[in-house]
Amino acid sequence: MFLINCPYCGERDQSEFSCGGEAHIIRPKQPTELSDDQWAEYLFMRKNIKGVQFERWNHAHGCRKWFNMVRDTSNDKIHAVYKMGEKPPVE
Amino acid sequence: MTKYRVNKTKYIDQTKTVSFNFDGKSYHGFEGDTLASALLSNGVHLVGRSFKYHRPRGIMSCGSEEPNAICQIHEDTDLTEPNVRATEIELYEGLKASSQNCWPSVNFDIGGINNFISQFIPAGFYYKTFMWPKSFWKKIYEPLIRMSAGLGKSPTKPDPELYDHKHVHCDVLIIGGGISGIIASKIAAKNNLKTILIEDKNILGGSTIYQKNENYKINNNYSSEWLDQEIAELKKLDNLTIKTRTSLAAYHSYNYLLAKENISDHLPLDKRNVGIRQRLWKIRADKVIVAAGAIERPLVFNNNDRPGIMLSNSVKKYLDFYGVSCGFNNVIFTNNDSAYETAVSLKEKGISVEMIDIRKKSNSKIVKNAEQLGVKINWNSTVVNTFGLRKINSVEIMNLSEDGSNVVGDKNKINCDCLAISGGWTPMVHMHTQSGGKLDFREIDQTFIPNEIDKNHINIGSCNGDFEIEEIINNTNKKVKNFLKVSETEFDNISVLNSKELDKRNIWLLPNFISEGKCKSFIDFQNDSTANDIKLALREGFKSIEHVKRYTTTGMATDQGKLSNMHALGIIADTAGVKIGTLGTTTFRPPFTPLTFGSIVGRSVGNFFDITRKTSIHEWHIQNRAKFENVGQWKRPWYYPINDEGLHNAVQRESKAARDSAGILDASTLGKIDIQGTDASEFLNRVYTNAWSKLGIGKCRYGLMLNEDGMVYDDGVTTRLGENHYLMTTTTGGAANVLSKLEDYLQTEWPELDVYLTSVTDHYSTASICGPNSKKILKKIFPDKDFSDDAFPHMSYQNDKIDEINCRIMRISFTGELSYEINIESKYGKSLWEKCIEAGKEFKITPYGTETMHLLRAEKGFIIVGQDTDGTMTPIDLQMDWIVSKKKYDFIGKRSLYRSDTIREDRKQLVGLLTDDPNEILEEGAQIVSDMSKKPIEMIGHVTSSYFSPNLNKSIALAVVKSGKKMYGQKLIVPMENKNINVTVSDSVFSR
Structure with a gap:
């Protein structure tokens, strides 16, 4: 059970949050101009790596804001939390 | 005082006798005892039978690692609890406990036959044997395994605690x-x-x-x-x-x-x-x-599981803490110094003890202490066999070879009534x-x-x-x-005196002169797996420790292998010729010791299991004897039986009334989302499949929402309340998810849109009045309003007041009938409802529930998301092409509607089904086939909704069928357990 530092509310219990999968997958601006393969790449393909992963999280039972989180899935260490639209940390 | 209570300690109050019952017999212990210490003080070692071979087993430890002494406590059917460790139950007056896994009794157990045929039931026996013939599984193997499997009995009544x-x-x-x-x-x-x-x-x-x-x-x-x-x-x-x-x-x-x-x-x-x-x-x-x-480790040797064989430090605790001697003629078998503390404790109390040590020597202080007290030590020796049916009576020992891989010399028998073992510490x-x-x-x-x-x-x-x-x-x-x-x-300068262990020797599986196959050297006592089982698994090609564990079930009992995991690893490493460190361990998962379900759920039982949502009209429904249906967390009236009417008759009556005169439905549970902002219209354009820009203020429109994969997600009517103000309705069950999804898109994909979303589901109550007389009823409630089609057309809304309270009237319909919905602030919901009932009296207004609503909409072929769809249906599959805008450049899910998979013509498509016998009602969920002769029979679809329509006077059903669109008029079969029902594919709109 993580302790997540919501960028709007501060540290809260994991039970207040829900995970929305891989982050930084941008919905194509012109979907109709994509081939089936390109669209499938956006729609279905997600990394699920053992290691440092960029994820979307929602403070569902709190401020209801979406934000991004960098988490190491091998040991659940949260390396960074940042707002939507902000650039992911470099290292 | 019983004869085994040899020692007075401050932890046992010998002035306070506690009586208890074990396996139907009465015993006495003292305050401070555990069930285990009290049994031992009465000389009772045999407390259970092992899981697979039904071998007699005794108390082995004094803590949560106990593999054998697991009991059923309490007799009452509501309080009884299985798999409780006797070593952890504190004794109290009137405690009733019994042994498990034996019949008819722990002393004479029929299942003990398994011990004699044990050679024929090795590891993986069940996997290997019960594979064939396949037809035996259901009638013979499964009942047989179920009868012999499991530990203890579950309570049959709800937990009163x-x-x-x-x-x-x-x-x-x-x-x-x-x-x-x-x-x-x-x-x-x-x-x-x-x-x-x-x-x-x-x-x-x-x-x-x-x-x-x-x-x-x-x-x-x-x-x-x-x-x-x-x-x-x-x-x-x-x-x-x-x-x-x-x-x-x-x-x-x-x-x-x-x-x-x-x-x-x-x-x-x-x-x-x-x-x-x-x-x-x-x-x-x-x-x-x-x-x-x-936790102290046992040692693995032949017949190491008899009652009376216990962990050495536990023997010490029973003696020094509980004052109980586990035997009067003790043998201690060890590979380390800690067991000598037990020997010294016993000897100091005048109790006979002899040591067997696999080490060649030890010069530590504690060993010297034992020798000085006259304890005989057999160095470089191992136990090769034990004897005694219901309790150990002797051991046979031999010397170890130089490298410890074999035994040498003569056998030597030592009588004992307790064998304390110590294989070191984990x-x-x-x-x-x-x-x-x-x-x-x-x-x-x-x-x-x-x-x-x-x-x-x-x-x-x-x-x-x-x-x-x-x-x-x-x-x-x-x-x-x-x-x-x-x-x-304060602990920086403390003087500590202790005996240091200098000599170590470890042998995971002790050697024997008896051939390996004939030894019963137990590793996991609770699951009855032996060293041979591990070796068999390795011979059969299992390499990973996780696989060996599952195949042999070592470490998978209720003690989670607290005593067995290390030996399993050690024997695997020795057999495979690798180092333990390279094998890794199995995963230790919570809980460390078993938890009761009660402690996990806490107060969340009964009415507190989940939130119950009720509309403000709920009391009226109860007073009018509604039967309720759970829709998400909501309680919705299902139907309103009159006298002893059942579901069918009530629904037939309610449906007829709604079509012939007037019906009223509590529609308050539908999700309602208030949408405001200068980009609200653009937002709706992006989330619904149809166009929204041109919807006039005061108008309503039905919308269909897809997932990005093109599958139908939700539907509902949205009303334009103002230039930048909409009220969206969603399905009852989908409301929360729809709001989350919309918020997600707004915050992450389209943050540039000026749109604000607020859930107002609980803020408004809704009474939906339908039927040919609904307009007259509305006219009675709102006498000044013009309800003519010109002044108040279909799919429009108007504001009004009831007794100075603002309300919204929408002329929208889910039944295909003339229909009005009145929205009012929730606290006035019940009075609004009662006003409608009062106004409708002369038209015999009939309250109807969800079942009638479902029937009425099915007559018109309207879908229910979640009933006629299951996350795999596109609007095209539902024959709702009309609602998908061709002009809009983009909306959620648009691109997916022409993926190679979604344009397949043999997808399941929504159609109507009419039974050849108009009185035959299909079962929802029933499979549909076209050809019964070709085996295996191909199932081409299933029934999603089915009713008897009193208005059409025949049975109607909606179904999804592969290539259904092309099948109108075609005969299909719905095979049921006892008969095949013949049906004809029809349009999904049964009545226009």
Whole structure:
């Protein structure tokens, strides 16, 4: 059970949050101009790596804001939390 | 006093006799006993039969690692509890317990036959045997296995006890109240840290608290006496909460831990009705100090499982703590020094004891002490066999060869009534690994010890691999100081005297002159797996420890292999010729000891299991005898039976009334989302399949929402209340998810849109009045309003007032009938409803529930998302092409509507089904086939909705069928258990 530092509310219990999968997958601006393969790449393909992963999280039972989180899935260490639209940390 | 109670100790109050019953026989123990110590004080060792071979088994340990002495307690069908460890139940007046896994009795058990055919039921027996013939599975194998499987009986009535949850935060949590935990607690609490100490036993002190041996002294006192003083001081500290009878169940990441406190389990039944039975503590700790201790290892040799064979340190605890001697003629079989403490304790009380040691020598102080007391030691020896049917009566020993791989010389028989065994110590690293910690393997004493990288917890004492009191005290002090950033403590200069172990020898599977196949050398006592089973698994090609574990079931019993895992690893490593360290361990998963379901669910039972949502009109529904249906968390009226009318008759009556005159439905549960902002129209354009820009103010429109994969997600009517203001309705069950999805898109994909979403589901109540007379009823409620089609057309809304209260009237319809919905602030919902009923009286207005609503809409072929769709239906599959805009450049899911898979023509498509016999009603969910002759029969679809329509006077059904669109008029078959029903595919709109 993580302790997540919501960028709007501060540290809260994991039970207040829900995970929305891989982050930084941008919905194509012109979907109709994509081939089936390109669209499938956006729609279905997600990394699920053992290691440092960029994820979307929602403070569902709190401020209801979406934000991004960098988490190491091998040991659940949260390396960074940042707002939507902000650039992911470099290292 | 019974003859086995040889010693007076301060932990047993021999003035307070406690009577109890085991397997139908009455016994006496004393206050302070556990069920196990009380049984042993009465000379009872045999307490159960083993799981697979039904071999007689006795009490083996004194703690949570106990594999054999697991009992059924209480007789009542509501209180009875299986798989309780006799070593952990505190004795109370009137306790009733019985052994498990034996019939008719523990002394004579029919299942014992398995022991004689054991050669034919090796590891994997069930997997290998019950594979064929396939037809035997259901009628023969499964009932047979079910009859013989399982441990104990479950209660058959609801649990009458109360359970509780408690959330706490602390600076430091210390797990384990042994010597190291006590030192750590004292340092933490004295340095102004809010500290919690939990201990699973009812008193603090671990195994040091009963250690009275000249060789183990602290500040010139017996270690037990020194610790007693420490505990007395500890209890006075302000910052410290001490929780005894509280065992750690799970250690999750970020120092979130669960601990179960037993509050009334130790009380006689008649004194328990005082409140809560168990409390689950949910602790978030800044720092965690694990002082969980270590568990003694057994030794693996032939017939090592007879009653009377016990762990050596447990024999010592029964003697020094409970005052009970497990035997009068003891043999101790060991590979290490700690067993000599047991020998000294026994000898000092005048009880006979002889040692068998696999080591060639040991010159430590404690061994010398034993020798001086006259204890005979058989060096370089091993037990090769044991005897005694229901209790051990003798052992046979032989000398070991130089390298320990074989036995040499003659057999020598020693009589005994108790065999204490000690194979060294296993640190309890469960907590450390549960928290995500890794382990290192220490060759010298073959132990896994914590590898600490996490900055937020440490391991101290014997769970950290420190076994001798001097290193325990010094390392604990040093580590805790460093961890809590304390510069000096009262433990900095302590003089400790202890015997040091210098000679070590370990043999995982002791050699024998008897051939391997004929030895029964148990590793996992509770699941009856032997060294042979492990070797068989390796021969059959299993390599991973995780696979061997599952194939042989080693370590998979209720004790989770606390005694067996290390030996399994050791034997695998020896057989495969690799080092243990390279094998890794199996995963230690929570809970550390079994938790009751009651403690997990806490108060969330019965009415508190889930939230129940009721509309403001709910009371009226109850007064009018509605039957309710759960829709999500909502209670919705299902139908309103009159007299003893059943569902069918009520629905037929309600449907007829709604079509012929007037019906009224509580539609308050539909999700309602208030949408405002200058980009609200654009937003709707993007989330619905149809166009919204041109919807006039005051107009309503039906919308269909897809997922990005093109599948129908939700639907509902949205009303334009103003230039930049809409009210969206969603399905009852989908409301929360729709709001989340819309918020997601707004925040992450389209943050540039000026749109605000607010859930208003609970804010408004809705009465929906339908039927040819609905307009007349509305006219009575709103006499000044013009309800003509020109003034108030279909799919429009108007504001009005009822008794000065604002309301919205929408002319929209889900039944295909003339229909109006009135929305009003929730607190006026019931009075609005009653007004409608009153106004409708002359038209015999009939309240109807969800079932009638479903029937009425099905007559018109309207879909219900979630009933006629299942996340795999596109609007095209639903024959709703009309609602998908061709002009819009983009909306959620648009691109997916022409993926190669979604344009397939043989997808399942929504159609109507008419039964050849108009009175035959299909079952929802029934499969549909076209050809019964070709085997296997292909199922081409299924029924999604089915009703008898009183208005059409025939049975109607909606179904999804492969290529259904092309099948109109075609005959299909719905095969049921007893008959095949002939149906004809039709349009999904049954009545226009």
